[in-house]
Structures are given as structure tokens and as C-alpha cells.
Amino acid sequence: MRVRHTVIHLNPDGSIKHLVMDIHTPGLPADRRGLKVTADVTADKVHISKTDGTGTLKRDFATGGAIVEAHVPQMYSLYELYFAAALKHATASKLEAGKPVQIRQFYIDRQFDRFPLGRGSVTPRGSGKAEIAHDWLSGTGEATMDSTNHLLNYSGHRTHIR
Numbered sequence: 001m002r003v004r005h006t007v008i009h010l011n012p013d014g015s016i017k018h019l020v021m022d023i024h025t026p027g028l029p030a031d032r033r034g035l036k037v038t039a040d041v042t043a044d045k046v047h048i049s050k051t052d053g054t055g056t057l058k059r060d061f062a063t064g065g066a067i068v069e070a071h072v073p074q075m076y077s078l079y080e081l082y083f084a085a086a087l088k089h090a091t092a093s094k095l096e097a098g099k100p101v102q103i104r105q106f107y108i109d110r111q112f113d114r115f116p117l118g119r120g121s122v123t124p125r126g127s128g129k130a131e132i133a134h135d136w137l138s139g140t141g142e143a144t145m146d147s148t149n150h151l152l153n154y155s156g157h158r159t160h161i162r
Contacts, residue, residue, distance in 0.1 A: 086122030
């Protein structure tokens with residue numbers, strides 16, 4: 001079990017500008033139970049720091065100018081950010097339905113010092129429908145968004161996460 005408290009500041013396009021996540025994992029050794037992850041995203045990099053009782057680990061990853069989102073398995077509030085930012089980008093870029101928007105993702109729960117930014121895409125399908133695929137998801141997730149890009153429902157029936 002993990003208890004998370006997350007505060008996220010967004011850019012105007014809906015992508016993450018600043019994230020702080022405090023994670024408490026009772027089953028870990030005492031010096032690792034409390035974890036604070038901070039991420040600052042700029043146009044060309046994401047700076048991540050992870051602090052627990054053993055110290056602080058800091059990493060910088062190049063973004064290539066892509067939309068950057070946080071990945072935490074089955075934390076659907078973050079999936080809403082993926083979809084919303086990608087759909088805003090698709091609208092602003094006048095992308096037609098079926099054309100994917102590329103996303104880079106950083107990892108909160110993985111040892112990010114061993115994993116650079118992952119790759120993913122959100123494909124708008126029209127009528128509030130969109131699909132997501134990324135390198136830690138086997139298959140394609142499907143979402144329905146409302147007219148303000150809020151997540152109405154998500155289905156992982158075409159993925160390994162059901």
C-alpha cells in the first residue's frame with residue numbers, strides 16, 4: 001500500500017509545470033517509508049529529485065520539446081492530464097482525428113536514475129474519444145472526455161491493466 005499526496009501546477013496547455021508528490025509506504029524500511037518526489041518541467045528538460053531517509057537523488061532528462069507527463073500506474077488523475085494536454089495540443093495544432101500526439105513521461109515509482117523519459121502517444125478519435133499507448137502499457141487504453149477535456153471514463157480492456 002502507498003499513500004500519496006500530490007500537488008501539481010500546470011502550464012496553460014495542461015501539461016505539468018511543477019509536481020510534488022509525498023509518498024508514504026508503511027511496508028518499507030524506516031529510512032525509505034517517506035518519499036518526496038519533485039519534478040520541474042521546462043520546454044527542453046525535466047528535473048526530478050527524489051528524497052527519502054537515505055538522501056536525495058537528482059536527475060535531468062531532455063524532453064525534445066514534447067509534452068511531458070508523470071506516470072504512476074493506475075493513478076487515473078494523471079491519465080486525465082495526459083489526455084487533456086494532448087487534446088489541447090491536437091486542437092491548437094489543428095491535427096485531424098487519428099493523428100497521434102507524442103508524449104514523454106517520467107516515472108515516480110520506478111528508479112528513474114535507470115529509466116530516462118518514456119515514450120507514449122495520445123490519439124484523438126473524435127466525439128470526445130481518445131486512446132493512449134506508452135512503453136509501460138501493453139496495449140491501448142481508451143478514454144471518453146467531456147467538452148472541457150475532463151475524463152468521464154477510462155477503459156483498459158485492450159491492455160494488461162484491467
